[in-house]
Amino acid sequence: MFSDRAKIFIKSGNGGDGHVSFRRELYVPAGGPDGGNGGRGGDIIFQVDEGLNTLTDFRYNRKFVAKSGEPGGKKRCSGKNAEDLVIKVPEGTVIKEFETGKVISDMSGENRREVILKGGRGGLGNMNFATATMQAPQYAQPGQPGQELWVQLELKVIADVGLVGFPNVGKSTLLSRVSNARPKIANYHFTTLNPHLGVVDLDEGAGFVMADIPGLIEGASEGIGLGHEFLQHIERTKVLIHVVDAASVEGRDPVEDIRIINEELAAYNPDLLKRPQVIAANKMDAMYEEMDAQGNITDPVGRLRAAFEPQGIPVFPISAVSGQGVKELLYAVYRILQTMDQTPVVFEKEFDTRLLGAGSNLPYTVEQAEDGVFVLEGPRIEKMLGYTNLDSEKGFLFFQKFLKDTGILDELEQAGIREGDTVRMYGHEFDYYKE
Numbered sequence: 001m002f003s004d005r006a007k008i009f010i011k012s013g014n015g016g017d018g019h020v021s022f023r024r025e026l027y028v029p030a031g032g033p034d035g036g037n038g039g040r041g042g043d044i045i046f047q048v049d050e051g052l053n054t055l056t057d058f059r060y061n062r063k064f065v066a067k068s069g070e071p072g073g074k075k076r077c078s079g080k081n082a083e084d085l086v087i088k089v090p091e092g093t094v095i096k097e098f099e100t101g102k103v104i105s106d107m108s109g110e111n112r113r114e115v116i117l118k119g120g121r122g123g124l125g126n127m128n129f130a131t132a133t134m135q136a137p138q139y140a141q142p143g144q145p146g147q148e149l150w151v152q153l154e155l156k157v158i159a160d161v162g163l164v165g166f167p168n169v170g171k172s173t174l175l176s177r178v179s180n181a182r183p184k185i186a187n188y189h190f191t192t193l194n195p196h197l198g199v200v201d202l203d204e205g206a207g208f209v210m211a212d213i214p215g216l217i218e219g220a221s222e223g224i225g226l227g228h229e230f231l232q233h234i235e236r237t238k239v240l241i242h243v244v245d246a247a248s249v250e251g252r253d254p255v256e257d258i259r260i261i262n263e264e265l266a267a268y269n270p271d272l273l274k275r276p277q278v279i280a281a282n283k284m285d286a287m288y289e290e291m292d293a294q295g296n297i298t299d300p301v302g303r304l305r306a307a308f309e310p311q312g313i314p315v316f317p318i319s320a321v322s323g324q325g326v327k328e329l330l331y332a333v334y335r336i337l338q339t340m341d342q343t344p345v346v347f348e349k350e351f352d353t354r355l356l357g358a359g360s361n362l363p364y365t366v367e368q369a370e371d372g373v374f375v376l377e378g379p380r381i382e383k384m385l386g387y388t389n390l391d392s393e394k395g396f397l398f399f400q401k402f403l404k405d406t407g408i409l410d411e412l413e414q415a416g417i418r419e420g421d422t423v424r425m426y427g428h429e430f431d432y433y434k435e
Contacts (some may be wrong), residue, residue, distance in 0.1 A: 002168045004155040005233070006058035007098060008086070009065075013041025015120035015143025016069035016079035018128075022136065023075075033136060035126040037080035038143045038410065039069030041119030044410075046095060046105065048112045049088035055155050069143060072125040079122060084115075092158045092236070094347055097151040102350035108158060108236075109344045116151075117353055120144035129398070138389035139398060145380065147356045154232055158344065159197055159211035160337055162237035163280075164265075166257050169245045170282040172196070174320040176214040178330060200330060208337055231268045236345040239336055240265075241329075246300045246317065247280035254281065254300060255307050276336050277313045279304055280329055285319040364408060366415045373422045373429070376414060381408075383428050390428065 016038025023031025044066055064087055070079030095104045095116065105114050122142030130137055163171040179198025201207045213233050234240065242261065244254035258279065265272040281301050304315045314332060318325035364378025383400055389395035403409050412423065412432065423430045 002148035004055055006055045006062070006153045007150065008062045008153065009148070010044045010117060011065045011148035012044045012117035012119040012146035013066035013082045014068040014372055015039070015041050015122040016071040017142045018125040018140030019072035019074060019138045020126045021074035033126040033130050034074055034076045035078065035140050036072030036074070036077040036147060037125050037128070038072045038122030038141075039081040041143070041146045042066030042082035042120050043084040043115045043119045043189075044117040044147075045086045045113060045115050046093075046107060047082050047086050047088050048091045048093075048107050052088060052090040054090065055093070056152055058153060066119060066146065068146070069119070069122045071143070072122070072140070076125070076127055078125075081122075082119060084119070089153065090155055092156050094154045095158055096152040096154065097351045098152045100351065101152070103347045103355060104351045105349060106347040107334045109345070109346045111422045117147040117149065117356075120146045123208050124425065131161065135396070139395050142380070147353065149353065149356070155375075156236050157197060157211045157233045158209070158211075159234050160208040160237065161200075161210045161239045161333055162234050163212045163241050163243050164234065164261055165243035166245075166252065168250065168260070169243045169252075169257075170320045171212045171243045174243060174280065174282065174318070174326070175210060177320055177323060178326060179210060191388045202330060202334060206334055208334060229266070233326075234265070235269065235270060237275070238336060238340055238345070239333055240272075240280065241333065242279045242313075243275060243282050243320075244279065244304070244358060245283050247283040247286040247302070248300065249286055255303055258304075258308065276340075278329070278333055278336070279308060279313055279315040281315055281317045282320055284317045284324055285322050315321065364411075366408075366411050368415065369424075373424050374409065374415065374417055374432075376412070376423055376425045385426055385428065 018038050019034045019035035020035070023034050036245060044064065054127055067082040069082045072079045089107055091108060093107045095107070096102060097104055097267055104116060105111065107114070121144040123143045126137045126140045126185050129139065163175060165171055175196060175198045179200050196212045198210050198212075200209060202211050211233065242258050244257050245252055246254050249253065262273060281304055282302075285301075301315060301317045309315060316325055316329040316332065320326065345370035364376065367375045384399060388399045390399060417423070417432050419433050421432045423432050
């Protein structure tokens, strides 16, 4: 089964913790601090792989976590940086923040490799905190936590022209005739479940890329069937070719089919109707004269032209099987493309993961207990307390700066804390006073 969207969890690596140690050498009874720095956590990187054309692999592996940096060591040894985690995706993959649907990155065009989440910085060892008045610091920085995010991957094919139409109208047959694509073709509805791309070569090096968009049905814009999955592939195309069964082999009305599909396109994304459209009245080889109720010979191509050419949508009678009229259709589409901007359609960034700041990386809670004490909890706070010597003035100031820089003191102010109130953190209690 073709898979063109997937929800996955990504997390960059944590930074390694700084180390607390002191020189212990013969004849050096009071050695200074020599705790090394922690290593950097691994980044999460997305990279285009030319050999991939689906997101199927992500159906089985939905969690991607980079390794953490190694902690610092004694003798000023720094921890090793973690390797980056590279996630390979097909060209045309759009990465979106899952909750908001905003675009983080579009892996198309020149964007072949991008760092999506940065790994956490390694913490500083205690050798960095020695001063003239504090020659034996008993604390070091913990490593910065990595960033984490649920993202939606969506594969949107990259093609100049999109073939749209109801199932079994001949789109796959047309694509196989005019290009090197070889889609499976059979007389079944929804035979084509995945888009096929083909390069259409015209004379003197002219040409374009055409995509067979899987058959649409009424209600596709509401997600009926695989509607959303199919419609998303049309968003990159510059010209749309409506392929209709002009011979009404299955009893469908080609005029009504085009109106239904345009309604679905408008419901999904109104901008799609601003793009040039062309009608390929297919299956002319199966046409035979029919009489209407008044005894007049019916003319389906004439009906199509009367309905749509006043709107600027040209109609080309073709036979994808015999090749009748196909050359005229292709050159007309090529002339339209020549009048348009040649820049590939790339979705703009809407969500910047660099702004995943303290609130995301430093989760904490501020609550006021029944006795009026403000209780402050969070994994990073607990970790920092374990590394900090609060009995020393320098250590206490170091911890206070941490609370200020991460916005925790502001959060206490918003919670209504006043001077003299008590703050409790994992067995430690402090009186609150503004600087």
